[in-house]
Amino acid sequence: MKIGVFICHCGENISSTVDCPRVADVCRGYSGVEYSVDYKYMCSDPGQNLIKNAIHKYDLDAIVVGSCSPHMHERTFRNAAVSAGINPFMVEIANLREHCSWVHDDIEASSRKAIELMRMAIEKVKRDKPLTKIKVPVTKRVLVIGGGIAGIQAALDTANAGYEVVLVEKEPSIGGHMSQLSETFPTLDCSQCILTPRMVEVHQHPKIKLMTYSEVERVEGFIGNFKVTIKKKARHINEDKCSGCGMCITKCPIKKKAYNSFEEDLAFRPAVYVPFPQAIPNIPVIDETVCTYYKTGKCGMCLKVCDREAIDFAQKDTMHVADVGAIIVATGFKLYNIEKKSGDSKYKGYGEYGYGKYRDVIDGLQFERIASASGPTSGEIKRPSDGRVPKKIAFIQCVGSRDDSKGISYCSKICCMYTAKQAMLYRHKVHDGEAYIFYMDIRAGGKMYEEFVRRAIEEDKVKYIRGRVSRIYEEDGKYIVKGEDTLAGMPVEIDADMVVLATAMIPQDGAESLARTIGIPYDKYGFFNEAHPKLRPVESTTAGVFLAGACQSPKDIPESVSMASAAASKAIILFANDTLEREPVVAKVNEDICAGCFYCMKVCPYGAVEVKDVKDMNGIVYKEVAYINQGVCQGCGTCTATCLSKSIELAGFNNEEIFAEIAAL
């Protein structure tokens, strides 16, 4: 093997404390080194040309560059090597700058260390093997989990780019939390009005396969080649036959047994229902838990009135398998449960605010329903308890958020804005009403956001009080809100008719189990982790799985939408090629000597290890060995060290290479 050695001065960054010409001289003396040279700037064009010319002239098989950190210029030198016809993995970098010249003063010591670092790199490169990038075929179909605004946006963008989409939503209708909202800040335009057309578009899009009332059960495979099993829960309505006429809903005798969860339990719904009138798909669901038929076997009113024979009491959950190349997770959020919780819950709740005890102490989403024209009060602001119009409302921000003692230290980001909006809406609808907002800080970063809050204060006379509320109790039909005005430095007491709590956003139920199903990491609250907080915010650490919306952290609508579009474009980028190229730094099992203990499987963070049967000449399985799926392996090498017989090799860091480095210490 012929090795070329190139020592970079990095201007004077290296050469000021390392005698570069001497290092090059010494390296020339090592066996295998055909050519050794030092140069002012190896990464410059002349420097790279020096490398390329040397490769041609001396017919080099491998090169070692003594320069800055490989994190800096490994790619540069690999590209130079490739253009001169050498495999990029036959390039080793000795870090003479960050690990040597910059950190040592003593010329003698750092020159010696530089020589030793070069010796290690030379011995390693002798054992390097040419590697080629791994090609994996790509299934050009995306799975979007969650049919809220983020999921809808991601699905539409991907579908409009020409790729098939499977959109899975666990509720009977898509729309998510946005469909529950009344108006949106800072424009105060009607939430449903802007959302519904998008929902219809999803429904009618030829590339989108919509699966509502469904959940992801299992995810196998890897980037470009996921196999997803989806459980479609039984609706007990034949979707092909149902026309959405709603006769079954009107005739259902069960009227007041089940709370309407879309109305945030402020209203009831029948046993057969659609969540809301604009639901997509407009197909009802029969709730087995309240339907008389499932209890007594009688009734069957819906069956009688349905002229299309769409009612199917015997329907069972079904499993569907989809092959997809990418997954966009957009499972969204739910609100912190403010009722006082027993000890087993992760969060403590706010017993002192009396939520659940006093009917007029409500959370933000309940207020949205009350303020919504399609809500239970048809948009009139009324108290849930007695239907009276409240003359004084206290809004309390940061209920749950930014409160370590209650379990959440993060800011839920949107509460400042929606509380301002809700106070504004209240003032618009009840002109003589008073709105008080208890806040810790007002965080109104965003286009037109600060102006919006100012408008609430200045034009709509919303009264902001900086301070926390210690407790709420009922007295003569009023709710006494005891708090503190920290700016005035005195206690405050407000006798409100209604209290609205801006509760924290927390991840949707089952987020953690879904994360385990897909194999993506999540933080201690259950929000999914992005691959890099700044540079890869929409990718999970699992290749091919992208994140959109509030499942990653609290977000408002425009952020969720832009993140969804970003996730969609990541998927589209992935689909731009028929095959996927991956760095070949992956582990490989020596099947001849694998004993099949599967410790590698236990330690693999990515589930890349599979069981493979080894057959003899007659096709009879005689042993089971580990097999590492090259598409899934991320190349950490934990399996290589766990393998007791060292039967796994990590390409680029294999045993011989590391041995050589140690030997050349």
Added chain:
Amino acid sequence: MNELIKHARELLESGEVAAVIGYRQVSAKRTKPVIITDPEETSALVFNEYCLNNLAVYLTKARIKLLCKKNDKVLKLAITAKPCDVHSIVALIQENQIDRDTIHIISFNCHGVAKDFGFDFNGDNLASKCITCETHKPLYYDKLFGEVMETPQASDTAIARIKEIESMPHNERFEFFKGEFDKCIKCYACRAVCPLCYCQRCITDKTIPCWIETSSHQRGNFAWNVIRAFHLSGRCTGCGECDRACPADIPLSLINRKMSMEAKNLFSFVSGRSLETPTLVGSYNEKDNDELFM
């Protein structure tokens, strides 16, 4: 003993098992493993205080597994196992080497075995592992024989030895173990008798690169014995076969015992005691000891 023979005979005759791995008597105080496939030969089977071998080592051997394949059918393998040998079987099941379904465990209520062949069975000559044994009744079995009898009392000299070594300064300890390991002739009997050393090719047999020098000089011996002990850390079930097999009388199970104690201290784990507990190697706890790390 007749019950054991009868049971083994029934198993073989019914065609349920392909072979019975057991012990036969060769002299008054010595038994020897025997692999029986013919019902007629079951009469040789015995179980007593001289059944020292840990027969679980045979379960992973390809040639023994081959015995079970008859006309496309995989028959069971019956094994007579002391309660402590069952620990090895559990560890092997957890490490995917055998299926619980294909092993028929014939076990015994055990009151200890002699430390080696040829010794009278009494407190002075009790095998070291039996002194601290807590499983006189097997944790898993398909058939149980034997009466519950009292184990002779003996003092735990191994633990005293470990304490003694721990009290030495580091350089003395190093010299002590260097001297012990220097006796090693690299016959690998410790590896051959260990039920958990089932690797198809041991790390020491791999010479490109040569992580463990194959020469049996001090350094090669040191590397081999340290890595052997490390590979068994958290896995060793403490059967003590390595000690018995070693022709150079290196106190191998002393190190194994020490590492088992560490497994218990650090991770509250004892190998081979439960099929449900995840193995120590290959699992982790976010709360594992972090003191070691700066």
Added chain:
Amino acid sequence: MDEKIISRDDLLKICQDVIEKGNTLLTPGAADYSVVKDVSKIDLDASALPSKISYKSYVFPRTEPVLYYKRSKNDVQLIDVNIDSKKIVILGAKPCDANSLNIMKHLFNWDYSDDFFNMRAKNFIVIGLMCSQFDEYCFCTSVGSSPVSEKGSDIFLIPLDANTYALKIITDKGKEFISPYNGHLKSGDENRSKRITENVKLPETAFDSSEVYEWLGENFESPKWEGVGNLCLSCAQCAFVCPVCHCFDIMDEDYSYTEGRRMKNWDGCQFGNFTLHASGHNPRDIQSKRYRQRVNHKFRYYVNKFGEILCTGCGRCSRGCPVSIDIKEIVSNCKNDQKELK
């Protein structure tokens, strides 16, 4: 034959002199033949069983460098090993051990003369001691030796009583060794030692080695090997404790990246990798073939090649076998169709 009488004290004086001259003196213990530093601790016990490990490692070490090398850019420099020429005196070698070098020397000299072995063997003085003890594993009488065999000894001792030994000088090397100490020797009476040797209890002859030789020749493919093959666990303890097993492996060891040494290490035919070819093919892929090889090598191939059985009947391999495989039992059962090998 020249027979003398020596008292125990005089014998120890000779030993003391050997040590003082800077030579190595070995005596058998329970585990091993060990180097004597203090002659007063010498305990010549004719009724001890053979030690666990034989003394072959002193002439054929378990590991030894055969050359050193150093690589420079375009060159390799080789440096030979100096073989220590110290005399090694074995006092009280068992008759079964004493003959081991004589048996092994054929192998180290038939096509290539192995200096390492020959140099050490030349400096070896074997003082044999009659053996008066045997156990269930001893079978020296079946391989042409006996507890009173003088074969292989340079000098042979027969204990007459607690403090006197009959001393027979067997070889010229022995004569040369003892000549400086002739003053310690008194002339003896051959009949007296004969009375003792004739009354020594001999282990029963377990098999006829020529019959075994015949059977092995005809039953290479015998299914009987399977039984013992299933039982054997593939360690090489039998080979490593054997006084005449001599297989070795050559291995290069680097001790810096440009320098290194070539080592000669013991190897054993029961290891699965022993015959593993670079191609991946293994002619002795299963244990029964390896065990068959071991028996064949000892009782047939070596006889064919060198006319001697590669076995001294010491029984170490059986005594130490973790699964109690008894080679005597195997060999004596092999030609008996009624008995399986296990």
Added chain:
Amino acid sequence: MDKQNWEPKIAAFVCNWCTYTGADLAGTSRLKYPANCKLIRVMCSGSIDPVFILKAFERGADGVLVSGCHPNDCHYNAGNFHARRRWDFFHELMDFIGIEKGRLQFSWISASEGKKFADVITKVTEDIKAMGPFTAYKKMNSEFTIDFPEEPFEILKPVFQENSDKETV
């Protein structure tokens, strides 16, 4: 060996993502630390096998440092957790066998802890200097080593030439 002029040889096995990058940061921050320690980069601390450490001692290292990402920070989620369990064990074994704790040290150094990297290297170097050469290990095979005439590439001689600004290309 002259203990005054003796410089220890230290091998550090570090993960690519945290400690190696932390060492880069120490460089870009121009922090100073002794030049005794050479880094061997692996992808994750989970891929460091105890045989690496024994081999480093065999090759004359006087001390070994193993370093990776902090718990919960692993680039590969869990590699360092497996590593930690492995080292907890191996370290106890080494201690029992008689290798002092200072010879084999462990740390978690993140990519942002350039200062910590410099501090750790300084501390490890000082610890090992105080312990002296690891002769117990090095002596083990002295009977089989011979002295070759000269270190092959004269790296022990002062290598810096005063006027090194000559044109080399």
